[in-house]
Amino acid sequence: MKHRVTLIPGDGIGPEVSEAARKIVNASGVDIDWDVVEAGSAFINKYGTPLPHTVIESIKENKVALKGPITTPVGKGFRSVNVTLRKSLNLYANVRPIKSYAGVKSRYENIDLVIFRENTEDLYAGIEHMINDEIAESIKVISKSASRKIVKAAFEYAVNNGRKKVTAVHKANIMKLSDGLFLRTAKEVAKDYNNIEFENVIVDAMSMKLVLNPEKYDVLVMPNLYGDILSDMASGLVGGLGLVPGANIGEDAAIFEPAHGSAPDIAGQNKANPTAIILSSAMMLKYLGERKSADRIERSVEIVLNEGKYFTPDLGGNSTTDEFTQAIISKLKYII
Numbered sequence: 001m002k003h004r005v006t007l008i009p010g011d012g013i014g015p016e017v018s019e020a021a022r023k024i025v026n027a028s029g030v031d032i033d034w035d036v037v038e039a040g041s042a043f044i045n046k047y048g049t050p051l052p053h054t055v056i057e058s059i060k061e062n063k064v065a066l067k068g069p070i071t072t073p074v075g076k077g078f079r080s081v082n083v084t085l086r087k088s089l090n091l092y093a094n095v096r097p098i099k100s101y102a103g104v105k106s107r108y109e110n111i112d113l114v115i116f117r118e119n120t121e122d123l124y125a126g127i128e129h130m131i132n133d134e135i136a137e138s139i140k141v142i143s144k145s146a147s148r149k150i151v152k153a154a155f156e157y158a159v160n161n162g163r164k165k166v167t168a169v170h171k172a173n174i175m176k177l178s179d180g181l182f183l184r185t186a187k188e189v190a191k192d193y194n195n196i197e198f199e200n201v202i203v204d205a206m207s208m209k210l211v212l213n214p215e216k217y218d219v220l221v222m223p224n225l226y227g228d229i230l231s232d233m234a235s236g237l238v239g240g241l242g243l244v245p246g247a248n249i250g251e252d253a254a255i256f257e258p259a260h261g262s263a264p265d266i267a268g269q270n271k272a273n274p275t276a277i278i279l280s281s282a283m284m285l286k287y288l289g290e291r292k293s294a295d296r297i298e299r300s301v302e303i304v305l306n307e308g309k310y311f312t313p314d315l316g317g318n319s320t321t322d323e324f325t326q327a328i329i330s331k332l333k334y335i336i
């Protein structure tokens with residue numbers, strides 16, 4: 001079956017790593033018609049905005065996008081493209097699988113957890129104002145409906161992927177109303193899933209537990225801000241952002257993208273690690289129902305990482321993005 005997918009190469013290292021993913025997906029044999037659209041700070045002069053309306057239209061039409069990172073300038077100016085995309089397409093679930101590879105140097109082994117981060121509200125609702133010149137106020141919004149949706153998504157994932165436990169992360173001891181509502185809702189949803197173990201952990205304790213014994217965790221679900229912080233922290237446990245894929249999923253559309261940013265310090269040098277976006281493209285293929293090709297890509301990445309012959313500089317090697325990509329394509333041929 002042919003799929004039409006929006007491809008947003010992004011800026012910084014985005015074009016290099018997304019080209020690597022496109023080559024690998026094509027080599028896996030899935031028939032994809034790529035609808036390539038431009039977004040990011042590199043295109044502000046061309047379109048007068050980093051997010052031309054054609055980008056959202058393309059995603060609405062195709063329903064699935066693979067996206068490279070996009071630079072968000074700090075301070076005033078345009079709103080983050082990433083936040084705008086997630087909000088305008090109502091991509092309520094940010095999903096980040098964190099997995100360790102035996103060949104990649106890390107203090108930990110056997111980590112295999114998945115973080116479900118609520119993606120539309122909390123302190124990211126963008127409700128901020130100055131009370132006076134010296135006091136700013138940001139409002140944290142937590143709703144029962146959004147909490148229910150993200151917790152349900154985490155449990156459904158657990159059921160469909162043979163996972164055993166869901167851990168809800170919160171700070172309900174202090175934010176009794178907002179996080180209290182999230183936790184109450186999580187407990188209610190958990191009652192519908194008797195075969196999955198459920199526990200809840202306060203976010204500060206969770207940070208410590210993840211650093212001490214990350215291998216004990218399976219599926220984690222949490223509001224937006226804690227998810228933002230813990231998912232980057234957990235990436236560090238397995239060797240860095242260059243390895244960790246991600247998905248933003250809603251009811252009508254989904255965007256698959258790496259966890260890392262545009263890495264301006266190494267852009268254009270053919271040395272970025274494309275693993276994160278390659279694994280994101282494998283998540284995308286599963287979403288499209290192309291599970292076999294997705295598994296082949298994941299397996300090839302695993303073999304190349306465990307062999308350790310083609311590491312990019314972030315993993316301590318001196319291979320280029322292209323050499324690493326080629327190594328994965330070569331393995332694909334032998335995996336049925």
Ligand code: NAI
Binds near residue numbers: 263264
């Ligand atoms: P970053 O993730 O771009 O870079 C942090 C460090 O990790 C840098 O030293 C970089 O070289 C390295 N790194 C990141 N990805 C790598 C890869 N694939 N291979 C090898 N090394 C890699 O984070 P930073 O510098 O905080 O953000 C840069 C820009 O990206 C900012 O404007 C930020 O807002 C944006 N950003 C965009 C995201 C997105 O589009 N989803 C996500 C995160 C940040």
